[in-house]
Amino acid sequence: MDELEQTILDYVIDEYIEDGEEIGVESPLISAGIVDSFSMVSLKTFLERRYKISIPDDKASPEAFDNVKSIAQVVRDILG
């Protein structure tokens, strides 16, 4: 797990996970109901502010945001 994935994972655990639950970088988020399409907005906002990027809507699909690993890839692609 690299630093980017760790940062995103920490944020997801802090904001979306109840105490005691464990998740990893490949745990499903959207399809597991941990993050829904409305909550995705705050996650996307966090990434945009933290990394000073703009994530286009077509990159912020439920599939792309379904786990920390793929979210990190979206960020990496935009950062170039």
Place this chain on the structure above:
Amino acid sequence: MPNMGDYNDVYPNFTWKKAEEVLGYDGGPLNIGWYCSDRICEQGKGKKLALIWEGFTGEVEKYTFDELRQNSNTYGEFLRSIGVVERDRVCIFMDKIPDLYFSFLGILKIGAIAQPLFSAFGEEALFTRMENAASSVILTTKKHYRKVRRIKDQLPALRHIVIVDDDSVGLEEREMIFNLKAAKKIDKIEIAKTGPESPSVLHYTSGTTGQPKGALHVHGSLIAQHITTKWVLDLRDDDVYWCTADPGWVTGTSYGIIGPWSLGTTQVVYDGGFGAAKWYRILQDYGVSVWYTAPTAIRLLMKEGTALVKQFKYPRLRHMCSVGEPLNPEGVIWGQEAFGLPYFDTYWQTETGAIVITNFPGMEIRPGSMGKAFPGIEAVVLDLKTHEVIAEPNKVGLIALKPGWPSMMREYWNNPEVYGKKFINGWYITGDRSSIDKDGYFWFVGRDDDVINTGGHLVGPFEIESALIEHEAVAEAAAVGKPDPVNMEVVKAFVALKPGFSPSDDLELSIMNYIRKRLSPLAMPQEIEFVDKLPKTRSGKIMRRLLRAKEWGEDLGDTSTLEDD
């Protein structure tokens, strides 16, 4: 030929007696739980599949109507064993797992009141609804029980918190485990002698002012839910039906449980989040023939294009309906392009309990229209000021319905004053505006109040504002709906900060997450605008209308009551 036959022949001669005949009800006891399971078995369909369930990780479970009957009996007997009696409010707070469906019918079978709660609710939203209803029991899961644990000390009426999916949870006072799979199955249960006016389901819905209100329904609602399912969703014996709604909301119970199972229909429930390819696979793999979904989902699917749709096959799909908010003409037309079928838009509310205005199979669809009144429903538009019936076509007014259909709510729980305000001159006022064309088609215009319709769900600005001002940095706040291409509206908050706080990205995110966790993701402002002060009347009331008009690019209207700077 559609189940209904020809609308123009049916509408003039329809009475609700006819609906009772279609259901097979001839007076006496009426219990939704029995009609949806035991009766189907008595009709010789016990071995037919009632539920095909797929979880988010791909696991599949299937249950026959006989298993539905037994599992709901088992839930009913368990609830009786812990002291639940008729009219007790029993909350169901879980994802769309099979236990939700079994327990819902079990609660109804013993004459208690089922109180479904959306599983994404935060503790504040939970507390408001459970405190108002003085709920006695909550059925929940490992994923959600902690939210209940955090508020249970403020809920003296709450006797039991029951965790249904995990035996290993460390229990505290008032908490217990129920494991359906390990429980002895109950083959026979004494069904409560409920009648058409016995309370059945309590769904909370939002208004402009005050906290959410509990719309109480009765077992007699089945008469309307059964016939609307048969005539509008057009379900037949060999159909496989998929309603994408969550039973935390009324569509998920009226048409995700009661209507289809009262007809003995096989239902698909998918407990995974939204994903275009996943949804198309569900339609394909389970041979879904009738599909009831929401405009927000349709617009998300549209964004993915038609090429993805064509990668899957839907040979059995024959009828598609939509609910939650008006379906724009593009959605109807896209359905035709993508599936070779239009979406039939349906209109109703938590309070109406069943579809009241709709497009019917076999009737010409006018894309963008809500359709026509269901037989037995007298629907009009009333003048916005005088509340007189508007006879002139195409003139905008308030949609109003003549009370008397079986699934009309019977009260707002513990709130007779607000219930009374829903009726004017003998009409039930929906709070929505529309016009009616010369052929009787209704055309939706918008809400008549400040309630925000986001993704097909109503969110009350007062509830959001009350939570916003509990954030440490917020002095005052207003919440309005702003236009959104996918969700129709999303929540936008205007926030004035307390001294010592200044606007920042981190603060905006902190406020967003605060609301998401306290209320729900639906209520979370998708945008926050920091302001020095909010527009108010001279009497100090925040002029939400003005903020909303700005977001929608509308005329600001009368601002003469605005306080001076």
